[in-house]
Amino acid sequence: MEKSPQGRTETVTDMPDICEETVFEGARSILCVADPSVHSVRLAYRGPDGAVLGSVEKAVTALAAGGQTPIMAMNAGMYHADMTPVGLYVENGVEIAPLNEDDGFGNFFLKPNGVFFVREDGSAGVMETDAYLAAGIAPEFATQSGPMLLIDGAMHPRFLPDGTSKYIRNGVGVRADGKIVLAITRDRVSLGSFARLFRDVARCDNALFFDGAVSSLALSIHMEIDAGEPAGPVVAVFAKADH
Template sequence: MTKYRTLYLLIILLFVAGGLFFWSALVPTGKLPEAGMAGSNGNEAMTALDRPDICEETVFEGARASLCIIDPAANATRLVYRDRTGVPHGSVKRAVTALATFGQTPVLAMNAGMYHSDMTPVGLYVEDGKEISPLNTDDDFGNFFLKPNGVFFIRPDGTAGVMETMAYAGAEIAPAFATQSGPMLVINGEIHPRFLPDGTTRYIRNGVGVRTDGKLVLAITRDPVSLGSFARLFKDVAMCPNALFFDGGVSSMAWGAHMEIDAGEPAGPVVVVMLRD
């Protein structure tokens, strides 16, 4: 019986050792992935091997974010919405893929405005000087209608601006590109008056601002943040006196052909940044 007990004990020990090995393989180490391994939702590593020179990483109020500073003299910024057959791209990834087909892979691309269920823009949308959707001054529910909302526009000379909707309506601007969204994040140096300092609703968010030196800033967070915190990022870090919210929860960004942050959700208008010739 002794040899059987020994055999049984050996089998039990082998079973326990195997279980411990299997369990250790399942338990996470708590470490972030190495650089270059940033994943689809923005919550992994803060850097990637193909990060554009115009983009930098920061941590603000405990949340990671990417800030991309675009000089109109070095980069051309435009908006795209539909392919050459008139069908909406429907995502940042498809927009980038379509541009690459014609040898126009952007340096950077991200979603740039809200859309209806049929993918049409909720507010103003202008592409190549043609108005596809008119300015929307209606009152309704949702972030777009959290007044004041605003317009991001690019002039024919490549310079850009962000302006509150009613101010834009009275400015008689004839943009080459424009997209309306809401709410404004920063208005003439002040945080949107209806924002709580740090509300409980948090998403990965993206938006655009323009600095006093004429450079525009495209920002996206890698961790969920409140609108108040996101607005302070533009005001206090990006130094933008005017900034506009693009969206939250669907926010996505491509670096070249690489989807650095991909929410896996549809996108209407897309802003792309190209190198100037």
């Protein structure tokens, strides 16, 4: 375990079967691929007592204490100072925060932004916000974030090829075969490079940015990359009981 210059904790542990390390455009990343036929992907935000969990570490600890130890987990959406989600958040079919179509400053509002959702049957998608609203989807889980990294294979129109704003970043994409790719970088990257990671390595047509600087990853209940910052919504991958 070591502290990076950014003050975040990194460990080097055996990767679960669904995750692999890669180096792309000179930056290290971890990509984890969930197959809805053998994995369940869920979002967590509040504990059994209704209190906001507040970090990836607390989320995986609470899930494990409830008998649901995840294969991996990461932060999955932006939040306000009071820890409420900035955009849409749905957990177990219950809408906790509404879809946000407002304009504003910051990455969330770098439109088009979008929604990652999981249906009751376990199938998942990433859609631009307006398209998601028009589709009338009733998700079991959903989190809105922004900006979209890829839209039908095309990079976000406002991205520079390699902008000067570089952070540890994480996000989600869905492949044409329905597999879900959760990615986090170990090194600082631009949004353009992160989008190309999803396009060229993860082979996703649609991908959504979750966050930067606060990005953290847990493998099982152990923190692999820990920014030491709060987290609102958390996405976790579990093995289905019959696999």
